[in-house]
Amino acid sequence: MWLYEKKLQYPVKVSKCDPKMAKFLMEQYGGADGELSAALRYLNQRYTIPDRVIGLLTDIGTEEFAHLEMIATMIYKLTKDSDVEQLKAAGLGAHYAAHDKALFYSNAAGSPWTATYIQAKGDPIADLYEDIAAEEKARATYQWLIDMTDDVDLIDSLTFLREREIIHSQRFREAVDILKADQQTKKIF
């Protein structure tokens, strides 16, 4: 089972109300390479991945939920003090019409999250390569997001998340190495 801890993995502060930035951040909330996709992708793949890497997929998948909560906190804080006119000006008029200020799993362009963003092939190498690619795409997205804001508090939290993508990618690469080494050993005997 899962246990919830009543704290963020890393502090999230914002220095101003900025619904436009909140809209961009939704890419990492309900977007293809966002945190929801990441968590669901890894936690679903782990049932059929070799035993050697189940622990890694479980732990990274769990950490992704902590990142999802950080992104949610950013979006919440950036929009909570905005009025309807500000939301409309930020391109969130359509969002407001359907959701008020509630968060919703859609990407920056407003498309709702879909399971077609993620894959489970049952082939461990195919799955892990997808995971590595997802981490690298998320890392790139975090860089583009950092480029779009001058809020130093927000940049600090986004930088933390960008760094985590690098670590996850690294660990997945090691998982590939472990599985390839296992295949080699099996061939010898």
Added chain:
Amino acid sequence: MDEYQLQEDRSPSYAQHAAADFETYVKELEQLQKIDFVLVELTLYLDTHPTDMQAIQQYNQLAQKRRVMAEAFELKFGPLMSFGHSFSRYPWQWVQTPWPWQV
């Protein structure tokens, strides 16, 4: 929402401890976030390096230290976890603010 609130005391959990104000809450939360970060890092590392004895020792030492820190934090600021992994005073502290996104 207020009419559904049966409990009259709606002050944030940290306000119930004499020595605890918002600033100490944030400061001590950060200490916990720091040690937890190291533990997350060590966990992922050990997942792919399960025979690194030194890292396991470091993990166990920090896990011990973390347990002590979390207990002290919870005494002051209320439970970090539910489902029996933390204790509660009266009234039920789990439902008290602040939730992480309200900090």
